[in-house]
Amino acid sequence: MTWKDAAAFTARLLIALLFLGGAAQKVADPGPASDLLALRGWPPWLLWPALAFNLAAGLLLLAGRLVPATALALAAYCAVTSLFHFQPDEPWQMTIFVKNWAIAGGCLALSALGPGRWRL
Structure with missing residues (x-):
């Protein structure tokens, strides 16, 4: 085992938890995500595929599993979703951006x- 193995595992775990938490948040309270979609003129039902x-x-x-492709798709997803938070008059939204x-x-x-x- 090297520090790179531990770093790769930790990076995967932390990023995975971020997106799993995002999924749980959308289930528990879909309103804020739906509102951001509507604010930009996107249909709120896109919340469910997201x-x-x-x-x-x-x-x-x-x-x-499928880490290179999944991480690349997540990078693109983050780039697109950042646009919903580009609200220069709102410091919190700009932080999220x-x-x-x-x-x-x-x-x-x-x-x-x-x-x-380290993987299953």
Whole structure:
């Protein structure tokens, strides 16, 4: 075992938990996500495919399966969803906008790194 194995596993775990938490949040209280979609003129029903994607991608990362493709898709997802938070007059939304780009960067690194040695 090397520190890179532990780092790859930890990165996968943390990013997976973020997206699994996002799926759980959408189930528990779909209103805020639906509101952001509507604010940008997107149909609120897109919340449900987004929830399914968050759940599936989180589980794939957790298991260490299809990591490069999943992480690349998550990077693109983060780039698109960042646009919903681009509200220059709202500091909190701008923080989320920047965090989405940071998460996209982490996903790109994970895509390049791959799953590492620890996986199901």
